[in-house]
Structures are given as C-alpha cells and as structure tokens.
Amino acid sequence: MFQKGLKNIVAVQTHIASVDGDSGTLQYRGVPVAQAIHSRSFEELAFFMWEGRFLARDELEQFTGQFNYHRELPEHIQQLIRLLPAELPLMDGLRTTISAYSTDIFNRLPGREQAIALTAAMPAIIASLYRQKHGLRPIPSNTDLGHTANFLWLLTGILPKQVHIDALGTYLKLTMEHGMNASTFAARVTISTESDLTAAVTSALGTMKGPLHGGAPSGVIDLLEEIAVPDHIRSVVLNKLQQGAKIMGFGHRIYRTADPRSVLLREKCLELQAHDPWLDLAVQAEEEITELLAEHKPGRQLHTNVEFYAAAVMRAIQLPPELFTPVFSAARSVGWCAHALEQLEDNVIFRPQSEYIGS
Numbered sequence: 001m002f003q004k005g006l007k008n009i010v011a012v013q014t015h016i017a018s019v020d021g022d023s024g025t026l027q028y029r030g031v032p033v034a035q036a037i038h039s040r041s042f043e044e045l046a047f048f049m050w051e052g053r054f055l056a057r058d059e060l061e062q063f064t065g066q067f068n069y070h071r072e073l074p075e076h077i078q079q080l081i082r083l084l085p086a087e088l089p090l091m092d093g094l095r096t097t098i099s100a101y102s103t104d105i106f107n108r109l110p111g112r113e114q115a116i117a118l119t120a121a122m123p124a125i126i127a128s129l130y131r132q133k134h135g136l137r138p139i140p141s142n143t144d145l146g147h148t149a150n151f152l153w154l155l156t157g158i159l160p161k162q163v164h165i166d167a168l169g170t171y172l173k174l175t176m177e178h179g180m181n182a183s184t185f186a187a188r189v190t191i192s193t194e195s196d197l198t199a200a201v202t203s204a205l206g207t208m209k210g211p212l213h214g215g216a217p218s219g220v221i222d223l224l225e226e227i228a229v230p231d232h233i234r235s236v237v238l239n240k241l242q243q244g245a246k247i248m249g250f251g252h253r254i255y256r257t258a259d260p261r262s263v264l265l266r267e268k269c270l271e272l273q274a275h276d277p278w279l280d281l282a283v284q285a286e287e288e289i290t291e292l293l294a295e296h297k298p299g300r301q302l303h304t305n306v307e308f309y310a311a312a313v314m315r316a317i318q319l320p321p322e323l324f325t326p327v328f329s330a331a332r333s334v335g336w337c338a339h340a341l342e343q344l345e346d347n348v349i350f351r352p353q354s355e356y357i358g359s
Contacts, residue, residue, distance in 0.1 A: 017177045034264055037264075041146055046334045077121075084132075095209070099197050106197070163272060167313045178335065188350070192343055200229040200337075218283070221321055237289050262306050265309035269342060
C-alpha cells in the first residue's frame with residue numbers, strides 16, 4: 001500500500017516515546033511528559049531517555065561531570081569553526097561541525113558516552129558559531145553552571161537569570177523527543193546501515209534544517225510582530241485567513257487537541273509575564289486566534305502547537321530567531337541519540353519499496 005510521506009505507516013517499534021494525537025498526550029518511556037520533566041535537570045532527563053531509568057542520587061554527580069567534561073570542544077573542532085565563513089547559516093555550520101566531530105571515544109561502537117559527548121558539545125558549537133558570526137570571541141564553559149544555564153552563558157557571557165534558565169530548560173526538556181518525526185527517522189535510517197552515531201546526528205541535522213520541520217518558531221515571531229498590539233489580532237488574522245495563508249503556531253500533523261508541550265510552555269509563559277510584558281500579547285493572541293480558527297475552519301480543531309509558545313519563550317529570554325532551529329536541535333539531539341542506540345539493539349536496515357509509475 002502506497003502512502004504519500006509514509007503517513008500512518010508504522011516503520012518502527014520503540015520504547016522511547018508515545019505520541020497520542022487523539023487524546024493529546026505525550027509520554028517519555030511510559031511517563032507523562034509533565035511528570036517526567038518535573039524537578040529534573042536536562043542531564044537527568046537525557047539519562048532517562050537513553051537508559052530507561054532515572055539516575056540514582058549517587059550517580060548524578062558522576063553523570064553531570066561527564067557532561068561538563070564534554071562541553072570542552074576538541075581543538076580540531078575549534079579550528080574548523082574558525083575556518084567557516086561568518087556568513088554561513090548556523091544550521092549549516094552546526095551540521096558541518098558535527099560531521100567532523102571525533103575523539104578517541106568514537107573509535108568504538110555507538111554508546112552512551114558518545115551520546116553525552118555530542119549532546120554536551122552542541123551548545124558550545126552553536127554559541128561559538130553564533131558569536132563568530134557577530135564578530136565576538138567564544139566564551140569558555142562555566143563549570144559552576146548546569147547544561148541549560150551554561151548554554152545561555154556561552155551565548156552571552158552574562159550569568160543568566162533563574163527565570164530564563166527555567167524557561168529555556170522547560171523548552172529543551174519538552175522538545176528533546178517526539179516520536180518518529182522526520183529528523184529522528186533520518187537518524188534511524190542512517191544508523192541502520194551500521195554507520196556511526198556522528199553520521200546519524202548529522203543526517204538528523206540536515207533534516208531539521210528544513211523549514212517544514214525545524215523552522216516554524218521564527219514564523220510565529222513574524223506573526224506576533226505583525227500583530228504588534230492586542231487590538232490588531234483580529235484584523236491581522238482575518239486578513240490572513242481571507243488570503244488562505246497559514247496561521248503559524250496553530251495546528252499539528254498529529255495532535256487533534258492542544259499540543260501537551262504547548263500547554264506546559266504556556267504555563268511557563270504565564271510565569272514570565274511579569275518579566276516580559278510582550279508575553280501578554282502571545283497569551284491574548286492564542287485565545288483570540290483559537291476562537292477565530294474555530295469560527296472560520298470548523299471541525300479542523302486547530303490549537304496552538306509547541307512552536308507558538310516556543311517562539312514566545314525564545315523572545316522572552318532574548319534569543320534571536322536565527323538561534324531557534326539550532327536550539328531546537330540541541331534539545332532533540334537527546335532523542336536522536338536515543339533512537340539511534342535503540343535501532344542498533346535489534347537492527348534491520350531500512351529498505352522500503354517504491355512503485356514505478358513512469359512510462
């Protein structure tokens with residue numbers, strides 16, 4: 001049976017995540033996402049995604065120490081970044097740099113330490129590329145900071161506010177895994193050839209670069225900046241609907257209810273409102289746009305997706321749109337590695353059929 005885009009075709013059985021679009025639920029290894037991320041650091045949740053259990057208290061220090069160690073980029077990667085043109089798009093630079101990533105730990109079969117190395121290095125690579133693009137020197141990691149706080153530090157060189165650490169941390173944890181999306185599938189196809197973990201993550205990054213997958217949050221910023229003030233919400237959105245334009249940040253290929261990640265990010269935005277009045281616009285826009293979509297597209301069940309409030313959070317913590325997709329990639333690297341390692345546990349190379357329809 002042919003299905004365009006493999007829609008509704010089951011290609012993989014997995015223990016990693018469950019996405020139920022009808023009930024609007026997301027589970028990480030059988031645990032509801034709200035429960036899985038609660039009071040846990042990025043590092044703790046990454047371990048859970050890779051190993052299927054939560055760290056014991058006596059394991060935490062050693063595991064976070066491994067993360068801290070792999071934040072330091074190998075010298076050849078630092079040299080490569082310096083050689084890349086400053087005008088190169090960040091996703092191209094990230095993909096190129098990861099493709100060249102190698103240390104002695106990559107001389108053996110893919111495993112958890114390689115996953116840690118790639119995941120821990122990605123914020124340092126992104127920050128170095130971003131700062132070079134803007135004529136700024138790279139900043140060494142701060143060993144006193146956790147993964148999320150250090151990411152903000154590497155970008156700005158300023159100790160981040162706790163409220164910003166919490167906001168970005170929520171986003172990173174909510175987007176580290178989401179089932180068989182395009183980039184995750186690309187990673188599994190690559191590793192199924194018995195290639196290496198670096199190649200799998202490079203394939204995923206190439207897929208994430210596409211605007212249909214990793215570029216949506218910047219479109220939400222464009223929408224909200226066009227609206228500018230609450231009084232303009234209705235007129236701007238009605239004009240777009242009349243033109244048949246897509247309302248960015250609304251609707252999802254899988255979810256027929258509110259995206260559970262969007263619900264949790266909305267709660268974080270409400271916490272941030274006192275620190276960034278711009279978020280008032282995002283909250284009001286969601287309410288009015290949802291009503292307008294229900295009125296003009298009845299039966300479509302178009303709710304906010306994760307990109308809507310992801311954009312609001314990114315704007316609130318003052319990350320420019322050019323960083324949205326790279327930051328998304330830094331989070332999703334956990335899921336890519338988890339799926340690549342799972343694929344190798346019971347591997348069969350992907351080889352679907354094609355149907356010839358030529359003359």
